[in-house]
Structures are given as structure tokens and as C-alpha cells.
Amino acid sequence: MGEAAVVHATLDTKLVSYVIFVYLAAVVFYISYLPYRTKTLGRIATGTLLLGFVVHTAAIIARAVISYKLGWGHAPFTNLYESMVFFSWSIALLYLILEWKYKNKVIGAFVVPWAFLALAYTSIGPGIRTEVEPLIPALQSNWLIAHVITCFLGYAAFAISFGASVMYLIKARKGEKKTEKGKKREKEGFVDYLPDLKVLDEINYKSVIIGFALLTLGIITGSAWANYAWGSYWSWDPKETWSLITWFIYAAFLHARYTRGWQGKRTAYISIVGFAAVIFTYLGVNLIISGLHSYA
Amino acid sequence: MKRTNNGKDRSFVGRLVGFFSSLKLTIFLLILLAVTSIAGTVIQQQAPPQDYIKEYGESGYRIIKALMLNDMYHSWWFLALLGLLIINIVVCSLDKLPRSWRFLTHPDKWPDKSRLNQYAQKAKWKSPLGVSAASTAVKEVFREHGISYEEKEDGGSFRLFAQKGQINRIGVTVTHLSVITIVLGGIIGGIWGFQGNMTIIEGHSSSNVILRDMQHRVVLPFSVRCDSFEVNYYPGTGMPKEYKSVLSIVEGNRTVLTRAIRVNHPLIYKGIRFYQASYGTISNERGVLTLAVTPKAGGEPKEVSVPVGGEVKIDNNTTLKLVGFYPDLVLGENNQPMSRSDELRNPAALLEIRRNGEFLGRSWVFAFHPNIHSNPDIPYSFRYVRFKGLQYTGLQISRDPGVGIVWTGCILMILGLIITFFISHRRWWVLVEPLKERSEIIVAGSTNRNRAAFESSFDELVTALKERTTKGER
Ligand code: HEM
Numbered sequence: 001m002g003e004a005a006v007v008h009a010t011l012d013t014k015l016v017s018y019v020i021f022v023y024l025a026a027v028v029f030y031i032s033y034l035p036y037r038t039k040t041l042g043r044i045a046t047g048t049l050l051l052g053f054v055v056h057t058a059a060i061i062a063r064a065v066i067s068y069k070l071g072w073g074h075a076p077f078t079n080l081y082e083s084m085v086f087f088s089w090s091i092a093l094l095y096l097i098l099e100w101k102y103k104n105k106v107i108g109a110f111v112v113p114w115a116f117l118a119l120a121y122t123s124i125g126p127g128i129r130t131e132v133e134p135l136i137p138a139l140q141s142n143w144l145i146a147h148v149i150t151c152f153l154g155y156a157a158f159a160i161s162f163g164a165s166v167m168y169l170i171k172a173r174k175g176e177k178k179t180e181k182g183k184k185r186e187k188e189g190f191v192d193y194l195p196d197l198k199v200l201d202e203i204n205y206k207s208v209i210i211g212f213a214l215l216t217l218g219i220i221t222g223s224a225w226a227n228y229a230w231g232s233y234w235s236w237d238p239k240e241t242w243s244l245i246t247w248f249i250y251a252a253f254l255h256a257r258y259t260r261g262w263q264g265k266r267t268a269y270i271s272i273v274g275f276a277a278v279i280f281t282y283l284g285v286n287l288i289i290s291g292l293h294s295y296a
Numbered sequence: 297m298k299r300t301n302n303g304k305d306r307s308f309v310g311r312l313v314g315f316f317s318s319l320k321l322t323i324f325l326l327i328l329l330a331v332t333s334i335a336g337t338v339i340q341q342q343a344p345p346q347d348y349i350k351e352y353g354e355s356g357y358r359i360i361k362a363l364m365l366n367d368m369y370h371s372w373w374f375l376a377l378l379g380l381l382i383i384n385i386v387v388c389s390l391d392k393l394p395r396s397w398r399f400l401t402h403p404d405k406w407p408d409k410s411r412l413n414q415y416a417q418k419a420k421w422k423s424p425l426g427v428s429a430a431s432t433a434v435k436e437v438f439r440e441h442g443i444s445y446e447e448k449e450d451g452g453s454f455r456l457f458a459q460k461g462q463i464n465r466i467g468v469t470v471t472h473l474s475v476i477t478i479v480l481g482g483i484i485g486g487i488w489g490f491q492g493n494m495t496i497i498e499g500h501s502s503s504n505v506i507l508r509d510m511q512h513r514v515v516l517p518f519s520v521r522c523d524s525f526e527v528n529y530y531p532g533t534g535m536p537k538e539y540k541s542v543l544s545i546v547e548g549n550r551t552v553l554t555r556a557i558r559v560n561h562p563l564i565y566k567g568i569r570f571y572q573a574s575y576g577t578i579s580n581e582r583g584v585l586t587l588a589v590t591p592k593a594g595g596e597p598k599e600v601s602v603p604v605g606g607e608v609k610i611d612n613n614t615t616l617k618l619v620g621f622y623p624d625l626v627l628g629e630n631n632q633p634m635s636r637s638d639e640l641r642n643p644a645a646l647l648e649i650r651r652n653g654e655f656l657g658r659s660w661v662f663a664f665h666p667n668i669h670s671n672p673d674i675p676y677s678f679r680y681v682r683f684k685g686l687q688y689t690g691l692q693i694s695r696d697p698g699v700g701i702v703w704t705g706c707i708l709m710i711l712g713l714i715i716t717f718f719i720s721h722r723r724w725w726v727l728v729e730p731l732k733e734r735s736e737i738i739v740a741g742s743t744n745r746n747r748a749a750f751e752s753s754f755d756e757l758v759t760a761l762k763e764r765t766t767k768g769e770r
Contacts, residue, residue: 140538141560202748209717216713220706228560231571231694232491233702234482236369238337248330252323259319277330285337 010066012076013130015059016085017123022052023092023116030108037193042105046096049112053092056119060089066132077148078139080286081122081130086148087282088118090156094207098160102203104195110163143225147218151243154214155278158250161207162275165268168200172265201264204271205257212250219243242281249274316387325381332377336368342509382479385472392469399465399721405457406448409738412725417741417751419758423734423765427454430735431728433764441757443724456726464744467716474712477705485698490514496522497578497688501546505693516568516693518547523554525575525689529640539575541689557691567695574690577638580604580623583685585645587661587678589616599681610676613652620646621683625662643683649674720745724757737765 029045063076063085076082092115099105122128174191194200222240223233234240253270256262315321339360340347348357348366364371412418423430431447431454438445438458445458492505492514501521505514523542530537538558545553545565557563563570581604589610590597600616602608607617622635625644633644643663649656657673663680670677720743727738739758743750 213710213713213717216709220710223706224703225560227699228562229571230573231562231569231692232696233699236336236341241333241337241369245330245333248326248333252326252330255319255322255326259323262323 012063091115147221151218157211164204246277415740454728471712474709481698481701489696571692573692580685
């Protein structure tokens with residue numbers, strides 16, 4: 001590829017590098033909120049995340065504008081870097097909505113780190129190219145844009161269910177220990193401040209249904225795109241198959257909730273395995289197995 | 297069906313139905329499908345035997361072959377797992393459908409007072425109004441909340457029933473039906489469809505499709521001609537922005553259709569789809585170069601085209617000869633110019649200029665470095681415009697009679713999921729009974745999902761009802 005094909009160190013990548021630090025600060029605030037739980041600290045945590053989110057949004061818009069100005073005109077969802085930035089953005093967005101709906105900031109300590117890690121990965125991950133690049137013809141498709149947006153919003157919802165499941169298991173484990181020890185009153189740990197098991201289970205379930213609906217849409221739009229680009233809506237390539245594996249796991253989750261004996265802890269485990277499959281679908285397939293999706 | 301007192305049918309058929317409609321089987325199958333599917337993403341699929349032998353050795357290959365892991369998604373055991381899942385869905389749906397159907401066709405509109413008291417959401421209070429005044433007030437509040445209702449006079453008391461979102465009850469069935477539809481579409485495509493590719497040189501035609509397995513072919517009942525092929529690059533780069541073939545469908549010797557196809561924009565003819573997949577160059581020796589020629593003394597640039605090895609006049613007594621063309625110029629040993637590939641990655645042309653037959657000089661023209669190598673002996677400057685070699689277009693051909701069914705299934709699935717997840721079946725009952733000169737009001741509510749949201753809206757409704765039925769005239 002010729003030199004002129006890339007544009008280095010654009011405004012958006014600079015903004016993103018600031019956002020990484022803002023999110024790091026937000027993570028620190030959300031984690032410190034666990035033991036102290038003062039109103040001020042909670043406000044600072046949310047405020048910091050919100051600030052980062054606004055700049056993050058601006059960075060994504062800036063990148064789209066840069067691409068349009070270069071005459072390539074594509075939505076900024078087309079390579080690993082761009083998808084990672086969008087993944088992080090989706091987590092922040094869904095988490096902010098969740099916090100606003102449930103009025104509970106404790107969950108932040110388990111979810112916001114993912115927004116930070118995803119974004120930090122863009123600057124330390126191996127072989128991630130941050131340049132704005134023109135698109136090869138196969139990627140010039142509106143189906144692809146719909147595919148990326150639905151998949152990554154879905155992944156973000158699964159990240160939240162993962163956070164809720166981890167909290168659920170910690171709380172359920174501690175609860176058991178306490179009953180074992182009987183009346184001997186322990187010093188109150190942060191576990192006491194975690195939301196109720198019932199609330200955690202509900203957050204887990206609600207995020208899985210949103211994630212499942214979006215993943216289903218993501219797989220369908222992806223198939224539609226493949227059908228327009230290659231004439232085959234399903235070819236069992238590793239990435240497709242892994243997205244189906246993820247889909248099977250969350251379908252198992254949904255049915256497990258209807259089965260007595262599978263509720264609670266077991267569904268929490270399924271949700272954790274499901275998120276591992278999400279991460280593998282997204283990154284593992286690219287790093288370990290190669291396939292059609294070599295770009296993202 | 298014969299049922300024992302704990303509601304389970306103990307006969308063989310009953311047990312079989314019980315087994316196949318069990319959710320435990322569903323969870324088991326879904327997890328098993330997920331786990332086994334991993335194998336096919338780690339082991340290469342549909343590769344030739346020697347690839348496996350090279351990677352896993354002879355005995356490894358025997359194991360892979362025995363378990364059919366070299367084409368596992370089409371192996372009988374994987375298809376059997378899918379088949380079991382489908383049976384599971386069908387049996388379960390047939391088992392559950394009557395119940396959800398009853399919710400739609402025979403809603404529990406007028407339950408006994410005692411049953412009314414069993415619903416999770418309920419409220420009971422006395423109203424100073426008589427039955428008819430109280431029921432008018434109740435109806436008003438329902439109307440104001442946009443809940444349409446049915447009412448019934450029942451021996452001096454008044455009853456009201458309202459429901460919303462009853463469609464939710466068939467959401468799961470629609471979702472399950474969609475899974476069956478998609479699998480059905482996949483089977484139809486697998487049996488009656490094919491996939492392959494075709495390469496056609498510009499100006500030539502073909503009706504042979506080489507199938508995916510590279511061994512079989514399909515002969516189309518018409519032929520396809522590639523009238524022209526063209527690649528456009530992003531300016532200043534060797535990266536293709538768009539490639540397109542102009543194709544004609546020829547039946548007998550009549551051209552019935554001519555259409556340009558691009559990546560993501562296929563041509564469909566008689567159920568067969570033609571996708572732009574790849575391209576390549578047959579020969580650059582038979583290509584044509586276009587240059588912009590500008591007199592150094594001043595004047596407008598003029599475009600001239602010249603075939604490789606050929607000559608063209610650029611003014612009355614000056615000729616230009618294209619001595620050599622290098623689509624991907626590199627310097628080889630002894631600084632010999634040579635082309636690394638047939639792709640237009642770094643196009644360069646070597647020109648020779650003569651005036652009245654007399655040699656003036658040679659000049660290089662580079663597509664990506666327009667400002668270097670201007671030979672002072674030549675009174676013209678040259679700029680690269682384009683080069684067109686003789687190319688072929690690579691088409692992907694597919695016929696899939698199941699694809700429409702698959703998309704129908706996909707749409708059903710999306711609808712099914714929306715109906716299941718985001719609509720809840722909410723019901724309200726009101727009973728207004730006479731109590732001396734006044735009345736007693738019982739309100740009950742029920743939802744099958746999203747209880748928290750329903751609870752608060754129910755509380756709000758009850759507050760409004762209470763306010764309206766306790767104030768006002770006696
Ligand atoms: C890939 C296959 C399947 C998909 C995508 C699927 C999808 C779904 C979904 C989305 C729900 C709603 C879950 C919720 O409300 O949280 C559901 C519920 C259910 N599914 Fe499946 N399902 C599948 C296979 C099966 C099979 C094989 C059975 C056979 C037993 C089954 C039985 C049920 C039952 C009994 C429910 C609960 C229904 C209710 O709400 O009353 N599903 N399924």
C-alpha cells in the first residue's frame with residue numbers, strides 16, 4: 001500500500017488517549033466507592049465516567065468526519081482499533097443507562113474496568129493500527145455497519161451481565177460463609193454493599209436478553225452482508241462459528257432460568273462462560289485462528 | 297393422554313414425550329453443540345488429506361477422519377445433534393402451545409372473588425359511592441390511562457377486565473418456529489443449491505462453474521460474457537476502491553441482459569447469483585497506457601493512449617513509443633528494472649521519443665512519483681493517467697433456493713425475540729360489589745414479565761382509582 005493511504009496521529013486518536021486516562025480515573029473512583037460509599041465519591045465517579053464518555057463520543061464523530069474529508073467516507077467501525085473503541089464506548093453507554101435506571105453505583109466497579117481495558121488495549125495491544133484507512137470494496141456495505149453496531153452493543157450488554165454474575169457469585173459465597181460462622185458478627189465488607197442477589201440476578205437476566213437480541217441481530221446482519229459480498233450467508237468460518245457458540249451458550253442461559261435447580265449460581269456461571277466466549281469470538285479468533293474477519 | 301396423579305404420563309410414549317420436551321435436554325444439547333463446534337474452528341475444515349497429515353501425522357489424520365472432524369459441520373453426528381434440537385423444539389412447542397393458545401382465546405376474564413385475591417398485585421378498599429357511580433369512576437380512570445377494557449354486570453356487582461400485550465404469550469413459539477424455519481432453509485439450500493466460481497477473461501464468455509470442492513462443476517443453461525472489467529484505486533495508492541465487471545447473459549446467441557456488478561452488488565438471473573469476487577491480470581503485454589502529454593514550451597495537456605510496444609504520434613512530427621511497462625516496478629540485480637507482480641502497485645513506463653524518425657531521448661514515467669525524471673532533451677512532459685492490461689474477472693456463483701426461507705426465519709426470530717423479551721402480558725381485574733349503600737372495590741393485576749415496572753404502574757393506577765372513588769358526593 002502507498003504511503004498516502006494512511007493518515008497518522010489524527011485528532012480522534014489523541015482524544016482517545018486522553019479518554020483512557022479519564023476512564024482509569026473513573027475505575028479508581030468506582031472501586032474506592034465500594035468501601036467508602038460517600039455520596040460525593042459516587043458523584044465524582046459518575047461525573048468522571050460521563051466526562052470520558054462525552055470526549056469518547058466526540059472522538060468517534062471526529063474519526064468519521066476525518067474519513068469523510070479524505071473522501072473515503074466510511075463509518076468508523078471497520079478495523080480492530082475502531083471496533084475496540086466502539087466496544088469500550090458501548091460498555092460506557094450501557095453502564096451509564098444501567099446506573100441511572102437502578103440508582104446503584106456499586107456495579108460500576110465491576111463493569112467500568114472493561115470499558116477502560118478495551119480502550120487501553122488499543123494503545124498497548126499487538127499490531128493495532130490506529131490510522132484512518134480506506135476500505136477495500138468488500139467492507140463497503142451498510143450491512144456491515146449494522147453488523148458491527150449490533151454485535152458490539154450486544155457484547156457490551158454481555159460485559160454487564162458478566163459483572164453482575166461475578167458480583168452474584170461473590171455475594172452468594174460470602175453469604176454461605178456467614179451462615180456457617182453463625183452469629184459471630186464479621187466486620188462489614190464491601191459484600192454487604194453489593195446489591196441484593198435478586199437484583200443482581202435481574203440485572204444479569206436483563207442484560208442477557210438485551211445482549212441476546214442484539215447478538216441475534218448481529219449474526220443476522222453479518223449473514224446478510226456475507227450473502228451480498230460472497231453469495232453465502234453462512235460458511236462456518238471460525239468467527240461465524242464462534243459467534244454461534246456464544247449464541248448457543250446464552251440460549252442455554254435463557255432456558256436454564258426456567259429450570260429449577262439451574263437458577264442463581266449456575267446461570268451466573270453460564271453467563272461468565274458466555275462472556276469468555278464473547279471475548280474469544282472478538283479477539284481470540286483473530287489472534288489464534290484466522291478467518292474471513294481478518295480486519296476485526 | 298393418560299396421566300398419573302402427579303401429572304406425569306408414565307407410558308412409553310408419555311416418557312418419550314417427557315424426554316423430548318424437557319428443558320434439561322435443551323440445555324444439554326445447546327451446551328454440547330457449543331462445545332463440539334469448537335473443534336471445527338481449531339481444525340481446518342474441508343482441506344485436502346495431505347494438509348492434515350502434515351499437521352497431525354498419519355494417526356492423527358485417521359482419528360480426524362474417523363470422527364469426521366475434517367468436515368464436522370456436515371458430519372452425521374453434528375447434524376444429528378441439530379436434529380435432536382429440532383425434535384426437542386417441536387415436541388416442546390406442541391406440548392406447550394395449547395396452554396399459550398388458551399391465554400389468547402380464552403382469557404381468564406371473570407375469575408371468582410377468591411381467585412382474584414390470589415394475584416400478586418391487589419388492592420381492596422371501601423368507597424362511599426354506590427356500585428354504579430363507583431364503576432363509572434373506575435371506567436373513567438382506565439380510559440384516562442389508555443387501557444381499554446371489557447365490563448360485565450354480575451348480579452348487582454360490576455366487573456371489569458383489561459389486558460395488554462397478550463401477544464407475548466406466543467412470542468416464545470414464534471421464536472422456536474423461527475429456529476425450525478432457518479434450519480429448514482439451510483437444509484433446502486444444502487440439498488438443491490450449489491456454490492462455485494468462474495473466471496472469465498475480458499471479451500470472453502463461459503458457462504462452467506467450478507464447485508467449491510474444486511472437483512465438480514455445473515454447466516449453466518446460458519453463458520456469461522465479461523464485456524469489460526475495471527478497477528478503480530483510491531487516489532495516490534495501489535489500494536482498490538471498487539472493481540466492477542460488465543456482464544452479459546447470453547442465451548443461445550441472443551444477449552438477454554447486460555449489467556455491471558460490483559462487490560456487494562451482485563447480479564441475479566434465474567435464481568443464480570453472480571458476485572464480483574476477485575480479478576487478475578492475464579497479460580500486461582497486451583495492455584494500453586494512457587498519458588497526459590504537455591509541451592514544455594507551454595500549452596494544454598493532451599491525453600494519448602499507446603499499447604505496450606506500440607507507437608503514437610503526439611504532434612505532426614513527433615512519435616512516442618512505449619518501450620516497456622512495469623506494473624509493479626522494482627530494481628533487480630545490477631539495477632535492472634523489473635516488475636515484482638502483475639498488480640498496479642508501482643506502475644512505471646519507459647518511453648522513447650523520436651522527431652522525424654530521429655532519436656531524441658528516453659523518459660521514465662512513474663504513476664506515484666509524477667515529478668521526477670524529466671529528460672531535458674525532450675520538449676514534452678508526461679503524466680501517467682491510467683493503464684489497462686488484459687484482465688479476467690473472478691465471479692462467485694451461487695444458487696440457493698433456501699435463502700428466502702432463511703431470511704423469513706430470521707425476521708420471525710427478530711419479531712419473536714422482541715415479542716418475548718420486550719412485551720409483557722399485563723392483566724387487570726376490577727370487582728365492585730355493593731356494601732350497604734356503598735361499595736367495596738377489589739383491584740387485581742398480573743404480569744408475566746418485568747414485574748418491577750408493572751408494580752409501580754399498578755400502584756399508580758390504584759392511587760388514581762382510590763382518589764376518584766373515595767372523594768365526591770355520597
Ligand atoms: C436454538 C434453539 C432455541 C432458541 C433460540 C430458543 C429461544 C428461546 C427464547 C428466546 C426463550 C425465551 C426465554 C425468556 O423468556 O427468557 C425461550 C423459552 C423457552 N424455550 Fe426455547 N429456544 C430454543 C430451543 C428450545 C428447545 C429445544 C426447547 C425444548 C424444550 C425449548 C423450550 C423452551 C421453553 C419451555 C421456554 C419457556 C417458555 C415460557 O416462557 O413459557 N427451547 N426459548
